[in-house]
Amino acid sequence: DQQVKQNSPSLSVQEGRISILNCDYTNSMFDYFLWYKKYPAEGPTFLISISSIKDKNEDGRFTVFLNKSAKHLSLHIVPSQPGDSAVYFCAARILQEGAQKLVFGQGTRLTINP
């Protein structure tokens, strides 16, 4: 049961253009959504998050949009830079019986071409 899905395993974007990474979820109980970035042989690092009561959060070149009715969120990176090349994971937070945990998508490998 994949509650968080990233349907694009990979994405290739020209340097300077906009990168758009997508994520869909099924569970209405998720209260927070996060994006993590992962380089090879390293752990995921937190990038940006959004509460389920918001529809947009912006931090520099990174903006996350949330469409609750469609159960869809997206991460926009503009302008894209070569250092943005990494695997991006969408994650959703859920509270269950007093414990909270993150449910991750499969990841999207972003490649920024010079």
Next chain:
Amino acid sequence: NAGVMQNPRHLVRRRGQEARLRCSPMKGHSHVYWYRQLPEEGLKFMVYLQKENIIDESGMPKERFSAEFPKEGPSILRIQQVVRGDSAAYFCASSPSGAGYTFGSGTRLTVV
């Protein structure tokens, strides 16, 4: 201020041996989470622990896997009688209050 420390970074075990993966959370963090990443897959939740307590182990396989977070020392993820399918990257994360995870660099387990 050291981050989440995991060791070893790489671990090779023969089928049937035991694997012990260690995680030292960030200073002041009392919540520890273990995730597993199989090749070409996302991160799968395994277990959530606080000091001396297992809070949620719904992602742990029923057999051969166990986890602990003692009062003193690191959290340990233990896999007994490893099989080839256990080969994966195992990530530990910690947080001060159950939110705002910080991940370690992971342990890559290879079963030969």
